[in-house]
Amino acid sequence: MEPILEVRNLTCGFQTQAVLKNVDLLLYPGQLSGLVGPSGSGKTTLIKAILGLVHPWAGEIWFQGKRLKPGTAPPKVGYVPQVETVDWNFPVTAQEVVMMGRYRKKQFLPWTSRHDRIAAKALLERVGIAHVAHRPIGELSGGQQQRVFIARALVGEPEIVLLDEPTSSSDLRVQHELLHVGASNKKRSDQQ
Ligand SMILES: Nc1ncnc2c1ncn2[C@@H]1O[C@H](COP(=O)(O)OP(=O)(O)OP(=O)(O)O)[C@@H](O)[C@H]1O
Numbered sequence: 001m002e003p004i005l006e007v008r009n010l011t012c013g014f015q016t017q018a019v020l021k022n023v024d025l026l027l028y029p030g031q032l033s034g035l036v037g038p039s040g041s042g043k044t045t046l047i048k049a050i051l052g053l054v055h056p057w058a059g060e061i062w063f064q065g066k067r068l069k070p071g072t073a074p075p076k077v078g079y080v081p082q083v084e085t086v087d088w089n090f091p092v093t094a095q096e097v098v099m100m101g102r103y104r105k106k107q108f109l110p111w112t113s114r115h116d117r118i119a120a121k122a123l124l125e126r127v128g129i130a131h132v133a134h135r136p137i138g139e140l141s142g143g144q145q146q147r148v149f150i151a152r153a154l155v156g157e158p159e160i161v162l163l164d165e166p167t168s169s170s171d172l173r174v175q176h177e178l179l180h181v182g183a184s185n186k187k188r189s190d191q192q
């Protein structure tokens with residue numbers, strides 16, 4: 001089977017300090033992989049490099065058999081940021097944050113369709129927080145904020161989802177549920 005994502009010999013960092021040196025990574029369709037390492041070891045940096053947010057000093061990133069131009073994200077990727085790094089003073093509701101995940105499909109048109117709103121609502125239900133859909137994101141608990149971002153990552157029907165510590169603020173039951181939402185999302189879209 002061909003890998004869906006391949007990182008080859010990636011070296012990158014900040015200013016003059018290398019964080020990742022000669023990193024290789026292969027991900028295959030249908031695979032659930034975890035990345036572990038101590039705080040500050042470069043897990044978030046690797047995700048950001050795959051998303052084109054950190055420029056590689058050397059190395060290549062391939063998606064579905066095509067090399068990505070440095071600084072560009074794979075076309076069908078969902079991303080859940082580490083909650084500690086998000087600015088929660090942003091004046092938007094949970095549902096509006098989820099709908100941001102559909103902009104790529106519509107070439108960033110600044111309005112949303114009824115279909116987008118239904119898709120956003122359905123995903124908020126799937127992650128168990130439909131009742132906070134119209135509350136400002138900054139007023140939600142850490143675990144609820146993470147679930148909003150998981151819904152945002154899935155609502156664009158991505159081929160791969162990169163999650164940066166997506167369950168760190170959730171209790172064990174919710175962690176278990178969330179790790180199954182992504183898998184069932186893929187099955188559902190395959191059936192359509
Ligand atoms: N924007 C930045 N500018 C300068 N240095 C940075 C920046 N972002 C991260 N670093 C440094 O890069 C290194 C790796 O950070 P990174 O956030 O990738 O670690 P991590 O493995 O995700 O850690 P954690 O488990 O705490 O989230 C750290 O030494 C960090 O200080």
Ligand SMILES: [Mg+2]
Nearest residue numbers: 043044082164
């Ligand atoms: Mg991190």
